[in-house]
Structure formats: C-alpha cells, structure tokens
Amino acid sequence: MCGILFSIQDRNVEPTENFAPTWSTLQELNSRRGPSAQNSHNVALNHPSTDSLDPSSWSNNVDMTFYGAVLHLRGDNVTRQPHVSSAGNVLLWNGEIFDGIAVDHHENDGRVLMDQLEAISTRCHGAHDDHRQEFLSLMAKIEGPYAFVYFHAHSQSVYFGRDCLGRRSLLWHKSDQENSTIGLPFILTSTGYSAFRSELLQLGEVPADGIYSLSLASTSPKAIARHPWVPASSSRAKEHGTMTLPFGRVNSTIPKDSELSAPFADGLKFDLAHPDVVPAITEDMKDAITGMIKVLGDSVRRRVQDIPRTGLVHDARVGILFSGGLDCLCLAAMADKFLPEGEAIDLLNVGFENPRSVKAKAAEEALALRRLKKKQGVTESSLSDSTGGDKVNDEKLRSAKPDTRFNVPDRTTGYESLAELRKISPRRHWNFVEVNVPYEEATAQRSEILERIAPLETVMDLSIAMAFWFASRGIGFIKNEQGELTPYTSQAKVLLSGLGADEQLGGYSRHKDQFTAAGWEGLIHELQLDLDRISTRNLGRDDRIISDHGKEARYPFLSTNVVQFLSELRVDLKVDLRYPRGVGEKILLRHVARELGFDRASSHWKRAVQFGARTAKMTDSGRSEIGQQVVDRTAAK
Incomplete structure (x- = not known):
C-alpha cells in the first residue's frame, strides 16, 4: 500500500497563495497511507512558450511533481518511491502484483514493474505506438489491485489509472478553461478532502474503465485519452490501444430442469429450526x-x-x-x-x-419488568418504601449488569x-x-x-x-x-x-x-x-x-x-433463489x-x-x- 500524489503545473501561470497549503495537506494525507518512507521527485519540461492559458497549451513550460509514501509490505527492505530510471522515466505505484508478472517474495513489486517498463522503453525506443501497446499489454497482465502514475520521458507521455475492478483509490482534479489560472491545472492523488473545505480542489474518482494518458509533447494536443478495458469476446479486443479484461461476462446459460436439485423433495424444511438440512448436492x-x-x-x-x-x-x-x-x-x-x-x-x-438502539432496548426491558411485576401481583408502591428503596435497588441492579451497549x-x-x-x-x-x-x-x-x-x-x-x-x-x-x-x-x-x-x-x-x-x-x-x-x-x-x-x-x-x-x-451453482x-x-x-x-x-x-x-x-x-x-x-x- 502506498500513497501517491502527482501534479502538472504550467510555469506561465502563477500559482495562487492557496497552492502551497493545499499541496502540503495532500502530502500529509498521503503520508498516512505510507508511514514507512516518503520521497518526492520533480521533472521540468521546456518548450517554446505561448501566451494562451488554455490547457491545450501546457506544452510551453511544464513542471511535474511526483510524491510517494510507502507502507512496507513487499520485499526484504523498504523501497522508496517514486521509482526513477536513468532514462528519466518515473513511476508512482500503489498496488500489489499477485500474479501475471513474476515477483519473488524477497523483491519489491514496484521495482520489478519498473524494470519491466524499462525493458519495454529500451525495446521500443522511438516507436511510440509500439511502446504504448506493449505498456498497456503489460498492465493488463497484472493480477492484483493497483493505481499508478507513469511518465515516459522519450514520448513525454503521462499514463495513469486503476485496475479493472478499481480496488485502489485514485482521484483527479482536472483543470478547465474557467479554473486554469488557479495554479492547480492537474492533480492525481490517492486521497484528498472535500470541496466543502477547499475552493480549489474539485476531486472525482478516476474511472476504472481503462488506462488514461496525456501527451506533453509540444506538438500534441493536451486532451486526456482513454485506453479502455474490453471483453475478450468483443470485436475491439485486438484493437490497438485497448486492453483485454482478464475475465469474461457472467455465464448466461439458463439451467435445465434436469440439472437442478429438487428443493422441496421428501418434505425437507429449510428454516432456522432445521439448520442441519442441506440442499442436495449434484455432481456439478x-x-x-x-x-x-x-x-x-x-x-x-x-x-x-x-x-x-x-x-x-x-x-x-x-x-x-x-x-x-x-x-x-x-x-x-x-x-x-x-x-x-x-x-x-x-x-x-x-x-x-447506538443511542436509538440502547434507548429502545431499555424501554423493552422496562416493559418486561412491569409485566413481570403485574403477573406476580406486585404493585409498584409495595416495592417502594419511604426512602425510595426500590429506586435504589433498581440502580444497583443496573450498575451490576454487564455493559451491553x-x-x-x-x-x-x-x-x-x-x-x-x-x-x-x-x-x-x-x-x-x-x-x-x-x-x-x-x-x-x-x-x-x-x-x-x-x-x-x-x-x-x-x-x-x-x-x-x-x-x-x-x-x-x-x-x-x-x-x-x-x-x-x-x-x-x-x-x-x-x-x-x-x-x-x-x-x-x-x-x-x-x-x-x-x-x-x-x-x-x-x-x-x-x-x-x-x-x-x-x-x-x-x-x-x-x-x-x-x-x-x-x-x-x-x-x-x-x-x-x-x-x-x-x-444455479452460485445462487439458487428457489430456496x-x-x-x-x-x-x-x-x-x-x-x-x-x-x-x-x-x-x-x-x-x-x-x-x-x-x-x-x-x-x-x-x-x-x-x-x-x-x-x-x-x-x-
């Protein structure tokens, strides 16, 4: 488990005074997710400047900040992140690789993944489309929960996303034309806080419907692209820029009568009074x-x-x-x-x-006590003396009872x-x-x-x-x-x-x-x-x-x-609601x-x-x- 935090800022836009405390708060929240180690890394991209504040002109002068907090759960030693390669590639990894990529129990899975990414980058150097497809294929192989941010230096592309089931949190703050001057054009974070506390952050969950990418190259539009998960049976399964889901659709076969057990044969009673009664178990x-x-x-x-x-x-x-x-x-x-x-x-x-439940239970007990007294023919007054003894005894009885809250x-x-x-x-x-x-x-x-x-x-x-x-x-x-x-x-x-x-x-x-x-x-x-x-x-x-x-x-x-x-x-082998x-x-x-x-x-x-x-x-x-x-x-x- 890790906390990951990432931002892209346009250096032509002056950050507001609120940026520093906002970033500091996000760092503190993410560090709670990863108390074992924290680290950060900065990347600056320089391109010809423009005067536009439109997000599509981010290619001018861009600063990226990567922050990672680690909870040590894999490998013999604590491995800090972000993972940074000699080629300038950067990985923030919040996940676990349980299958799909071989990870020895002595190894850190984020480090192993970074090595695999480096091999792809070397193999596809200069062929951006091939690199993207090999990268997506690698991510699709991973069995385990994850959220990540990956910067590929040669193509100047940022990839980010969650696994196909969304088992790890990843939130984004996306800038648009109206708020691009606030100094927070784009943020990805494992955790955040609500807009109720911040006028700056408008966070949403990154959908787990694919891997997303953003090109920061000077000649590219700065729109976020989605590379979707698709079923293996889909006509798009082999389409470039997609990933195949590791599981298929729910079996739509309607069970035949001959395949079903007989739920009420021989007068069987399926209720709490007969917990030992078990539905018939077929060979299937x-x-x-x-x-x-x-x-x-x-x-x-x-x-x-x-x-x-x-x-x-x-x-x-x-x-x-x-x-x-x-x-x-x-x-x-x-x-x-x-x-x-x-x-x-x-x-x-x-x-x-729960005060409502405690109050209701107390009322039930009081009612039961009154009914018992009435059944025994004992009046409230006969149980009390001039010193209020009955009240005292009731209080003693309550204090002696175990705490049932x-x-x-x-x-x-x-x-x-x-x-x-x-x-x-x-x-x-x-x-x-x-x-x-x-x-x-x-x-x-x-x-x-x-x-x-x-x-x-x-x-x-x-x-x-x-x-x-x-x-x-x-x-x-x-x-x-x-x-x-x-x-x-x-x-x-x-x-x-x-x-x-x-x-x-x-x-x-x-x-x-x-x-x-x-x-x-x-x-x-x-x-x-x-x-x-x-x-x-x-x-x-x-x-x-x-x-x-x-x-x-x-x-x-x-x-x-x-x-x-x-x-x-x-x-019917999973759920049989005839019972x-x-x-x-x-x-x-x-x-x-x-x-x-x-x-x-x-x-x-x-x-x-x-x-x-x-x-x-x-x-x-x-x-x-x-x-x-x-x-x-x-x-x-």
Whole structure:
C-alpha cells in the first residue's frame, strides 16, 4: 500500500497563495497511507512558450511533481518511491502484483514493474505506438489491485489509472478553461478532502474503465485519452490501444430442469429450526465446490504468505474484518491454512453504541419488568418504601449488569463463528478484537471520516465508512483466559475483506427481487450489472478509509482469477433463489463453509455492515435520512 500524489503545473501561470497549503495537506494525507518512507521527485519540461492559458497549451513550460509514501509490505527492505530510471522515466505505484508478472517474495513489486517498463522503453525506443501497446499489454497482465502514475520521458507521455475492478483509490482534479489560472491545472492523488473545505480542489474518482494518458509533447494536443478495458469476446479486443479484461461476462446459460436439485423433495424444511438440512448436492455442484475452494484458497495464499514481519514475533501480521458472517469466516479458515501455526490472526469485530438502539432496548426491558411485576401481583408502591428503596435497588441492579451497549448483531454472530473457528483450528491463536465505539467518540470522528470518503458524501457511504474506519484502526479489547476484557491494539498491516462475495454470489435482496420478477434471466442480468459497476460503488471509498491508518485492505473474492471462475459457472451453482433466505443465496459458499467445517455459520444471513455494527441512524434525527441522501455537514461539525 502506498500513497501517491502527482501534479502538472504550467510555469506561465502563477500559482495562487492557496497552492502551497493545499499541496502540503495532500502530502500529509498521503503520508498516512505510507508511514514507512516518503520521497518526492520533480521533472521540468521546456518548450517554446505561448501566451494562451488554455490547457491545450501546457506544452510551453511544464513542471511535474511526483510524491510517494510507502507502507512496507513487499520485499526484504523498504523501497522508496517514486521509482526513477536513468532514462528519466518515473513511476508512482500503489498496488500489489499477485500474479501475471513474476515477483519473488524477497523483491519489491514496484521495482520489478519498473524494470519491466524499462525493458519495454529500451525495446521500443522511438516507436511510440509500439511502446504504448506493449505498456498497456503489460498492465493488463497484472493480477492484483493497483493505481499508478507513469511518465515516459522519450514520448513525454503521462499514463495513469486503476485496475479493472478499481480496488485502489485514485482521484483527479482536472483543470478547465474557467479554473486554469488557479495554479492547480492537474492533480492525481490517492486521497484528498472535500470541496466543502477547499475552493480549489474539485476531486472525482478516476474511472476504472481503462488506462488514461496525456501527451506533453509540444506538438500534441493536451486532451486526456482513454485506453479502455474490453471483453475478450468483443470485436475491439485486438484493437490497438485497448486492453483485454482478464475475465469474461457472467455465464448466461439458463439451467435445465434436469440439472437442478429438487428443493422441496421428501418434505425437507429449510428454516432456522432445521439448520442441519442441506440442499442436495449434484455432481456439478461437487465440482463447483472443489473448484471454489481451490481458486479462493490460492487467492488467500497469495495475499497472506509474503507479508514481512515488522513487529514482535507473536504479533499478528494479518487481520480480518470480521462480522462473523459467511464470507469473512471462510477467509479466516483459509488464512489459517497458509500462515504458520503459532502465529496469531486478528479478528476485528466492531460495535457502536447506538443511542436509538440502547434507548429502545431499555424501554423493552422496562416493559418486561412491569409485566413481570403485574403477573406476580406486585404493585409498584409495595416495592417502594419511604426512602425510595426500590429506586435504589433498581440502580444497583443496573450498575451490576454487564455493559451491553456494544452487543450489536455482528458481535453475537462474531462470537458464534469464533467458537466454530476454534473448533476446527484449536491451535491457532485467534484474537477476537472487540472494537467498541462509544457514541461520543463516533461523533467526534465523524467529520474526519467524512473527509476521508470524499468525493463521496451520502449517508450510506458515511455509515459504512465509520464501521471500517474504527475496525481497521484496530484499537479495542480481547478476552484473557479469565474471560476479562483487556486493552489490545492490532498491529496487523494487511486486512482481509469479504467484499465481492455478495455481488458475485447473489447475496443481496435485490437479487431475490430480480429472480422473483424475471426468473433466472433477471438474476443473471443483476449479477452482470453488479460486476460491471463494482469499481464505482465501494472500493475506492473503502481503500481511502482503511489506508488512513497505514493498513491495506485485500479482497480475495476479487482476485481476477476468482472472478473468472465464478463468471464461468452456471448461475444455479452460485445462487439458487428457489430456496428460502439463509439457504439459496450464496449457495456455493454455504456448501464451501460446510466443507470447511462450519455447520452453524453456513446458514447465516446477509447483514449490511451499517446494521450489523449499528452505525445506521444513530440518532432520532436520522430517522428521516435515506441512504443516498447527501450528508448534513452541519451535524458533522
């Protein structure tokens, strides 16, 4: 994980007095992503001057600044960036290469990539079109999340972009005719802050629909060009200036009746009262289970095996954003297979004090107490004396009760799943970290978290981001051998997330709605839509939030190898919504969970993090808030 920051300035345009503090703030924010090392590099291009302020005349006198902050997660030693070659080429790299290009576990992947780029540059010296196509082909080979900026000196071209799934954040500030005189003509940054704080920055997420380029040669127009990702089946797949997607479209085959299991044969009851009832497993499903375990296991292995140890021997190097649900539980079991037996794994489970929920629960308890007294024929007055003894006893009783403010739904399922983990892997030291967030602390950090998700700003974005920000910070409690909570801070720099499972395996209620309305065709269409838009929904936001603590999120379900495997599967082998909730959605992963030894957790339902951790609608004023509404910033102050 790294923080990368890049700017192009026209020396004919005098920067405003706001440029220096803006740049300084962006450097500070990016350095939080990469606490291991920071460095910068400047490049000046000189061309005949013009008097125009139009962005298309940037060719006159251009200054470029490259700033990189590094979180050491690859290689034996910390490798600073930007990577600069003797030919003047410069690379800012925020990514991980897990496959596609060979990287030894002793090597830094950014350095390896730079060597590959240098080989292309030498081989194609002077042939700019050939260089561009070889460069794009190399980037398309990489399996792993990335965002980058690359300056090729000979062609005077800047390339930048994100991987095809958008797993790393990259924001841009683009100048136009109206604001080209502000001194910030073009900026790329891993993270930023909102326009609410700055009149200068108008940041947007760089789309993950291709690699972008900008020629700074004096004879070239300065328009940004896009080199798109295209499916292998597309007629454009071999077209010059494109990149082929590493996975195909969702399998559109409608299952035949003969291929489907009979969900209600022999009077089987699929409900919470019968968790031991399992849908029939066909031969096709057996193959799918075996294949899923293999491809997902390989994805997890590549993401946990080479993390350098920077702390004490017993410190966990890997943490899991752990709600106790199906996705994260399977990831935990697979991480267990590929980490040394004596090493701890941190399970980060977050719970918020939600005043509305606490108030509602207190009201329920009071009502239950009144009903009990009434049933026993005891009046309120008979339990009280002139000294108010009943009130005193009630207060003593409340003070003696354990603190239940953080007993959110995800805490309950988290402990249930922990018990199953300890059963299948008793020698592993599982650190179940209770990240408890009082309402006052959540309120105090709200403004900062809102800045980290910029340019996103909806109520739903904020609710989800709050859960991930506090969970990834890793400050909480673990239980000692006596069952007492003791303070604990996770040192794990790599956090595994189950994001991507619901989108590909039909875990959302909208998948059920589409199946009900339009059958298998509607379900397939919705799964394809989820895959098409996954880069625009959550990933950039989550990357900015989690990396704010110098941590890196890794998404095993979004390995392009896993995506390819699932895209090829027939739809009913992934999700069969003829079955009821807790059975049919993500049916493949439920079978995988049972294969791994998780009988109880295999029937867990999907629960959105904002409801499982109770960050949604934390006050009565939030009752009218809708997820896609813009956050009321006056409440964030």
